[in-house]
């Protein structure tokens with residue numbers, strides 16, 4: 556993703572409007588409220604904050620102690636234009652960065668998919684070290700290989716996850732998954748069909764990998780709104796759904812840190 560300037564430009568333009576981002580931002584904020592009630596002064600870090608849509612959303616919701624980290628100069632430039640408190644840093648260096656700073660909540664959305672196990676384990680350990688006792692890690696991730704499509708190629712994703720990938724990793728690091736869901740269940744079949752169709756087109760040469768486009772584009776307003784409503788209703792009605800192109804997890808530190 557780092558270096559894909561056009562993707563950061565699209566992200567910056569659309570993350571406040573596109574149904575998928577709106578739904579994710581709301582899901583994160585609902586999680587923070589569930590865990591911390593109305594405390595808006597909790598310390599929050601967005602690790603791999605991109606162009607800052609999540610931070611901006613939380614700022615609008617009244618959260619005051621926000622910090623972002625990203626390794627992309629394009630993303631950091633947008634965050635600074637938005638006057639968001641961000642630091643440019645390769646997350647592989649996180650273990651050595653401000654070791655004294657600890658957070659109540661760390662958000663890490665759609666970042667782990669850029670890390671092989673060799674780098675992911677140290678990253679998760681470094682995030683763990685930055686959490687206060689009882690602090691939470693909130694992380695959205697792309698899920699199930701069956702959903703791989705041209706979006707993955709366009710944004711350079713190298714892997715997709717299932718829940719068991721995280722369950723093992725977290726328990727080995729003194730953390731516990733307290734909530735998880737695949738989403739959007741209601742939209743999973745159309746998304747799956749669309750992605751499989753894209754893969755077929757790539758396989759038979761109707762589409763070229765170099766021309767792959769990400770899913771970050773705005774549909775017509777009525778469709779964008781309808782898709783948002785569907786995910787919103789799903790979120791209200793079901794705490795957990797078993798299938799979808801994303802996996803949302805909430806992880807808490809064990810009382811005695813390791």
Ligand SMILES: C[S@@+](CC[C@H](N)C(=O)[O-])C[C@H]1O[C@@H](n2cnc3c(N)ncnc32)[C@H](O)[C@@H]1O
Pocket residue numbers: 556557602603604605606608609624625626627630644645646647663664665666669710
């Ligand atoms: C798909 S974007 C997600 C951005 C944001 N979390 C969101 O939900 O919109 C992935 C982000 O991870 C950042 N990233 C990937 N690898 C990184 C690394 N090694 N160090 C720092 N940032 C990294 C990219 O620059 C990009 O902003």
